[in-house]
Amino acid sequence: MTPLRPPGAVYKLIAENVRSVLRGKEKLVRHAVTALFAEGHLLVEDVPGVGKTTLARCLARSVGGSWNRIQFTPDLLPGDITGVPVYHQREERFEFHPGGVFANIVVADEINRGTPKTQSALLEVMAERTVTVDAVRHEVPRPFLVVATQNPIEMAGTYRLPEAQLDRFLMRLEVGYPDLASEVKVIMGDCAGVGPDELAPVVDIETVRRAIGQVRAVHVEPALCEYAARLAAATREHVALRYGASPRGSIALIRAGQAYAATDGRTFVTVDDVKEIAQAVLAHRLILTADAELNGRDPGDVVDEVLDATPAPVSVGPRA
Numbered sequence: 001m002t003p004l005r006p007p008g009a010v011y012k013l014i015a016e017n018v019r020s021v022l023r024g025k026e027k028l029v030r031h032a033v034t035a036l037f038a039e040g041h042l043l044v045e046d047v048p049g050v051g052k053t054t055l056a057r058c059l060a061r062s063v064g065g066s067w068n069r070i071q072f073t074p075d076l077l078p079g080d081i082t083g084v085p086v087y088h089q090r091e092e093r094f095e096f097h098p099g100g101v102f103a104n105i106v107v108a109d110e111i112n113r114g115t116p117k118t119q120s121a122l123l124e125v126m127a128e129r130t131v132t133v134d135a136v137r138h139e140v141p142r143p144f145l146v147v148a149t150q151n152p153i154e155m156a157g158t159y160r161l162p163e164a165q166l167d168r169f170l171m172r173l174e175v176g177y178p179d180l181a182s183e184v185k186v187i188m189g190d191c192a193g194v195g196p197d198e199l200a201p202v203v204d205i206e207t208v209r210r211a212i213g214q215v216r217a218v219h220v221e222p223a224l225c226e227y228a229a230r231l232a233a234a235t236r237e238h239v240a241l242r243y244g245a246s247p248r249g250s251i252a253l254i255r256a257g258q259a260y261a262a263t264d265g266r267t268f269v270t271v272d273d274v275k276e277i278a279q280a281v282l283a284h285r286l287i288l289t290a291d292a293e294l295n296g297r298d299p300g301d302v303v304d305e306v307l308d309a310t311p312a313p314v315s316v317g318p319r320a
Contacts, residue, residue: 004210005210006211006214006265007214007265008262008263010207011033013202014059014062014063015033016202017199017202018032018058020199021195021196021199022051022054022055022058023182023183024178024181024186025051025176025178025182028055030260031280032044032055032147033059034256034259034277035259036059036143036145036208036259037211038170038212038215038258038259039212040169040170040171040252040256041145041146041148041168041169042056042145042147042170042172043111043148043150043169043172043173043284044150044172044175045150045151045173045174046151046152046174046176047151047152050175051175052151052175053109054195054196055147055175056109057069057107058199060147061201063104063208064201064203065104065204066104066105066141067103067105067106068100068101068105069100069106069107070100070101072109072112072113073114076115076118078118078120078121080099080100080118081101081118081121081122082101082133083096083098083099083102083138084096084097084133085097085134094134098138099131101125101140101146102131102138102140104141104142104143104205105145105147106146108122108146108148108149109149111149111161112150112151116159119161119162122146122165122168123164123168125146126146126168126169129144143205163243166284167248169284170255170256171277172284173280215258215259217267218259218261218266219269220254220268220269221268223313224257224270224271224274225250225254227271227274227310227312227313228250228251228257229247230310231245231250231253231274231278231310232249232250234310235285235306238306240288240292240302241292241299241302242289243286243287244286245282245285246285249282252281253274253281253282256280257273260277261273271312275307275312278307282303283300283302283303288302
């Protein structure tokens with residue numbers, strides 16, 4: 001049987017492996033592993049060439065489970081994602097052929113190039129981890145994580161993700177450009193042939209499954225749950241927003257906070273954990289008013305304002 005490893009040790013193994021390719025992105029990698037530990041889905045968004053797909057592939061290859069990559073294009077069909085029933089004439093029966101989502105980690109590359117109908121094929125499986133075809137439910141393997149990438153500046157031939165789809169993602173991350181020293185290491189690594197395909201798994205899927213189980217046991221004070229609810233409620237009342245974060249957003253804050261604390265080797269969540277992951281968890285769930293969009297407001301600024309204006313609980317720490 002796989003020995004029980006604390007989530008903090010599992011995080012270090014995965015993070016070190018990913019960072020051997022993706023240089024200078026410690027915070028990004030930690031947030032990505034946080035999403036994995038919270039068993040939440042990850043949307044990686046940024047300009048071309050900064051390493052969105054590299055992050056997704058490195059994360060998938062570091063874990064010894066199954067993973068599939070789905071390249072979203074306008075001609076991709078929902079059945080390519082979920083699977084289809086195929087008729088076997090000799091046996092005179094239909095047999096379900098699983099689609100690309102039947103894997104522990106699914107890399108949905110350039111998700112906004114798929115049509116809305118194809119994007120919506122992911123809704124059920126991202127929320128319930130099941131696929132229903134011909135009224136029959138099929139469960140996907142656990143843990144199950146969708147890592148999607150999209151380019152926010154190239155709009156030709158793309159379809160904006162609907163709000164319901166965005167809300168299914170636990171976190172949205174931006175990669176950003178590396179600093180000069182890190183970029184030099186990236187170039188040298190490419191010259192040496194170091195890429196995601198050269199990475200070997202550093203943990204098996206059972207280890208990740210048990211780490212996720214330990215994360216769910218990380219202690220959260222009731223005051224911290226109230227703090228998360230107050231943050232979400234404050235976004236709903238903000239004048240710059242048409243729609244704020246739903247209760248799914250406040251639940252996501254706490255789940256991500258548990259996972260973030262676990263990556264630090266702690267068994268309790270602090271206010272700083274919630275503040276640290278608030279941008280990644282909340283910003284993509286906020287819908288600006290037309291005036292706010294015209295005035296160049298950013299949902300991330302609203303999250304900062306809400307964090308500044310909402311009193312945080314005191315004396316939140318380890319359970320006595």
